[in-house]
Amino acid sequence: MAASTDNYIQTFRSAIARIFHANGAVVGGGFLVSGRTRNYILTCAHVVTSALSLPEDIVEAPSNDIYLDGSAPQKQRLNEIFNDFKEFAWRIERCLKELQFFKDNSRRLRVVIAARCLIDLPLDRTFPKLTLSPFNWEVIQDTATKYLKPIEMTSESLALLAAHLLYLTGGHPGGIAEALKVYRGGGYTVNLFLNSYGNQLWEKNLKKCRDQIRESLTKENNYLYESIEKLSIFPIINSSCILKEAVQRFKLPFSDDSFKLNTELTKTSIFTRDKTIIKDGMTRRLLVIGLLRESSPESFQELCKEAAEIC
Incomplete structure (x- = not known):
């Protein structure tokens, strides 16, 4: 049966x-x-x-x-990328075989090609795929514990610092690395670090990443960005009712037509009809951080309150 x-x-x-x-x-x-x-x-x-x-x-x-399926332009492009990778790997192998170091030493070489867009490459290809864990609170705490080992910190302070780093960076690895470097060399307390370094970290590192996201999305559809930015408040939008309520409460530019908004969103690079509407959690968090940094605390709190009532 x-x-x-x-x-x-x-x-x-x-x-x-x-x-x-x-x-x-x-x-x-x-x-x-x-x-x-x-x-x-x-x-x-x-x-x-x-x-x-x-x-x-x-x-x-x-x-x-x-x-x-099977003829999608995205899959065609992925196949082109994969073929380029194969050629790239073969060229590296040929070049390294000519180096005296590898002629004299029978050592293995590992080449790691990393990018978020490669997650969609077929699993049955030559390259083994290693899916990295997201930079959540546990991963950040473990990273901070190892990097800040020379500094005497209690487990409570490390846990609090990890929470601050997740709040400040949204889990962006470049932002986390820069923040840990500054913390290690600056003689900060955890709370002082949050209050004194947060704006500098945003302006120096993360704002540029957010602006790149904005540029790519406005190229796809300029008037959609406001909707995408406000909808990033929701980690998951798994109901048409949520989208319909958001159109009305957030005053999104779609004349109460949530179906049209849904259709337009699925044409963008970061949205899908899957249960998790935004594919990339880090992208979503960077958009939320930008919304928090560049709007008044009152308007941001009101937006969050409206989102909580919708859910």
Whole structure:
């Protein structure tokens, strides 16, 4: 019975297709329908218009190609990147074999290529994939404990410092490294460090990262940034009701049309129709920190209060 159920589920999954916008974002789904002479993908009209960037009230039947699973531009690009990586690795190997050091010493060489965008590379490739843990409070505390070993600190102080670092940086590794370096050489107490160094860390390191996120998002759709920034208050948006309430309470520029907002958000690089709307948690936290730093405390608290009531 279990095997039969597994087969049924596998068959059902194989009949579902994701539909992509030309920029690689998922805009909807469809179902495979078998005909006598050919197969079809059944989906909604608004998914087609979103995939082709057409007006929703268009009457003429579109003739452009639509990207489905297996033909998505994002996957094509990932394959190109992977082939470039293979060539890159082979060139490194050839060059290193010519070095006298490696001719005289039978030592292994490990090349690590790291980037968040590589998480989508296929698992069955030549390169082994190591998924790094997020920079949460536990990881930051462990890092601080090891780096600040020469300094006498209690476990309570280290735990408090880790909490401050997560608050100041959102878990950004570059920001954490810079902050620990300053703390180790500055003779700070934990609370003094929070109060005196937070603004400097934002201006020197993290604001630039946030601005890069803003630039990439405004290139995709300029008027969406305000909505994305305010929605970053929510770690998860797993209900259309939440989005509908947010449009009304946050006065987002969509004339109370949460469905249109949802459609537009899925065309951006950091949003998806998954339960976790923002793919990258660190991106979300940097947007929230920017919102906190660049708005009044009162307006930020009011935004958080509205979000809490929505949830």
